[in-house]
Amino acid sequence: MLDKKYTKGIVVPNNYKTISTNIIKAPLPNKIVLSLQQQYTNNQAIPCVKIGEKVLTGQIIATPQDSIGTPVHSSISGTVTAINNQVIPHKSGLKIKSITIESDGKDNWIEKSNYVDNFLNKDKLELINCIKNAAIVGLGGAGFPTHAKLENIKNCKTIIINGSECEPGIMCDDALMQNYAKEILGGIEILLHITGAKNVIIAIEDDKKKSFEILSKYNNNDVVKIKKIPTKYTSGSEKILIKHLLGTEIQSGKFPVNFGILCQNIATTKAIFDAITIKKPLISRIITVTGSSIDNPTNYEVRIGSSFSHIINLSKPNTDNYDVRMGGMMMGIDIKDTKIAICKTTNCIFVNKAKQKPIAKECIRCGQCNQSCPINLLPQQLYWYAKSENIDKAINYKLLDCIECNCCTYVCPSDIELVDYFTFAKSLYRKQTKEQKQADIARERFEYREYRLERNKLERAEMLAKKRKELKQKMINDKEQKDKILSAMNRVKTKNAVK
C-alpha cells in the first residue's frame, strides 16, 4: 500500500472503548474565555470591544496586529465581563490576555450570509482573505494560521489531508469524516482551486474502515486519492506522514511548503468549507471526551472558549478523583485546573482515574528509547547530557530535532520522563543563545519547571517533617506508656517490700 515503509514509532495499545461516531452538540456554556495570543507571532490581537459591551455569536472581538495573525470571534452571544490575563492550556502554564464573555443564553448570531457555491469562480486572494477572516487555524495540533500557510506556498504539487488521529482514544476526526464527508471533500476542492495542486492524498489510519468507505463513496474527483496508513503512533505527525506517503524526508529546519507540499488537517478542511460557503467563522470544534473515568466516550461539538469542566461534566465521570489531559495521552498536556478554557487545538480531553506516577529509576541504557524514536535520535544520550546540563553536547546529539512526541518516555522501563528533560534542555539552550523568538515562553517554561521542582521539594520536605513528627509523637506516647507501666510495677514492688 505504501510507497516507502517507515518502521519507527510505536504501537500504542488502544484501551479506550470504541465510541459511536455521532456528534452531540454540547449545550451553550455560561461563560467563555478567549485568549488573544496569536499562534506563531509575538503579537496579541487587540480587543475591539469594551467591558460591558454586548456581543453576538460570530462577532469579531479582537483584530490581529500583523498579517500572520487572525481575528478573534465571540463564540456565544452575551456581555463582555473582563479583559485580563488568564491561564491558557499550555505546558508552560502561561497567563495570556483574554476576553471573558458571559452568555445571554440566546446564541444570537451576526447576520449570516447566504450559501455560496460558486466559489470556483472567485479570486484566490479573496478566498484566502475569507479564510483569514474566519480565523481558521490548523486544528490538528499546532494551530498554525491556515491563511498564512496558503499565502506562503508556491508551486504546490501535493496536498496532504491528514485524517489520522495518531493517538488511540481520539475519535473526533473519525466522527467528522463519517458525518461531514461532503463538506470535507468540498473543502478540498477549495484548496485545490487556491493552490492549483495536481494531487491530493487523504491519509486515513487503516483501522478506520468506515471513514475510508464513506469518503471513497462521495469522492468523485480523480485527483483526490484516499490512502491508508498504519495505525501506529507518530505516523500522523506531519513529516513522518509525508515520508509514508511520498517517500520524501524533510530535513530539520525545513517545512513541507519548501517542497511544494501542503498539509491540512481534516477538520481544518471542513472549517474552510464552512468559511467559504456560509461565511461561518471558526467558533466551535469537535472534541472527544474519553478516558478511564468516562463510561460513554462521546464526540461533542463545543464552542471555543468553553471551560474544561463544562465539557467534562457533560460526560459524567464515574469518579471525583480524576486527572485531566488535553490532547492525546502521548503528546497531550496535563490540565491541573479544569476551570480554564479550551482552545482551537483542543481535539480531545482524557479524563483518567487519578494515578500516582511511578518513581523514575536510573537509565540502564537499554536502548528501548532509540528503537522507538521516530526521528532516530538517541534519547538516552540526550537524557544524560540534559541532566548534566551539558547543552552543547545535547545539541550535538540533535536535541533540537526532537519533536517531543513522548515515544521514548512511553517505552522507558525506568519510567524516566525523558521529554521533560528535553523540553527543559531546549529552553536552557534558547536562554543561552538568547534566541528572541519564543524567548518569553522558553523562560516561562524554565521558571515554571524551577517552580515545580521547588514546590515538589517543599511538598516532600513537608511530608517528611509530618512523618517525623508523627513518629516522635508515637515514640513519646510509647515512652509514656512504658514509664507508666514501670512506675506501676515499682509501686507494686515497693508495696510488696513494705508488706
Added chain:
Amino acid sequence: MLLNNKLNTSQIMFQVICALSLGIAANYYYFGWGIIFQIILAIITSIIVESIFLSIRKLPIKSTITDFSGILTAILLAVSIPSIAPWWIIVLGTSFAIIFGKHIYGGLGHNPFNPAMLGYAFLLISYPLQMTTWANVFLDIGQSFDLIFNAKSFNAISGATLLDDIKTKLSLGKFVNEIYTTSDSQIWINIGFLLGGIYLLIRKIIYFHIPLAFLLGLSLTSLILSLIDSDLYMPFYFHLTTGATMLGAFFIATDPVSSSTTPIGRLIYGFCIGVLVIIIRVFGGYPDGIAFAVLLMNITVPLIDYYTKPKIFGDKN
C-alpha cells in the same frame, strides 16, 4: 515494536535472571550442587554489601535491591567462576563487583565497566589457582559443601577446564587432531545459555546486535586461524561451544549499561569482543578471555557511541 508487554527495569532484570536458569540447570546436571551454593552465596553477599553502601550513601535500600541489578551481577559472577571455588572467592568477588564495579561510580546506570566481569578479572588476577580449578564430575550436596566451605580438595574430581587443557597440550607441541575432544557438559551448558538468550531476544529484552556480532566475530577469527593452520588452532565450532561463549554472548556482553547504545555501535562492540575473546584464548595467558575482552571494549564505548550516532530523520548525509 509492540508494547503491550512493557516491562519495567526490575522486571527486565528479573527476566534475565530467569533466562539464566537453563544454563544453570545444565551446569547442575553435570557438576552438581556447587553452582547452587555459589549463587546463594553471591546473592546474599550482594544484598548485604549493597545495603551497607546504600545506607552510607543515604539512598533508599529496598527499591534499589528490588531492581535486581545487583543480584543479577552476583549471579553472573557466580556462574562464571568454578563451581567448586572456596566460599571466600565468591564473597570477595561479589563485594568487589558491587563496590568497585557499581557504587563507586554512582550506582546503576553510571558504571563504565561490566561489574560482574570486573569482579571476575579481579579474582582471576588475585587467585589464579582457585579460579582455574574446575569440577570434573557430578558432586552431591555433601561433597560440594566440603569443597566450598571446608576447603577439602579432591584431585580426582577437579582439574583444569577443557580450554585450559587443550591450550597446555597445544603448547606442548601436540596437533589439534590428536587432542580434539568435545565435552558434553560444555556443549549442553552453552546450549542452555543459548536458549535462555533466545528467550530474551524474543521478549525483546536484549537486541540481536551484540550477540550476533559477538558470535560472528568469534567464529570468523577462529575460522581464519584454523584455515591458516588447522593443526595449531582449534576449529570455530569448538570455540562456539566451549567455555563461557554463549553466556558471554547473551548475558555478559549485552549488559546494557556498559555496552554501546547505538545500533551500529552495538554491532562493532559485539564483533570486537568476539575477536578479542579468540585472541586471548589462543595467544593470551588466560584460558578464557571473555572478561578481559568485555572490559577492554567497555573502555571504548564512549568513542563508539560518539561515532555511530544514527542518521536522524531527514538527514541526507
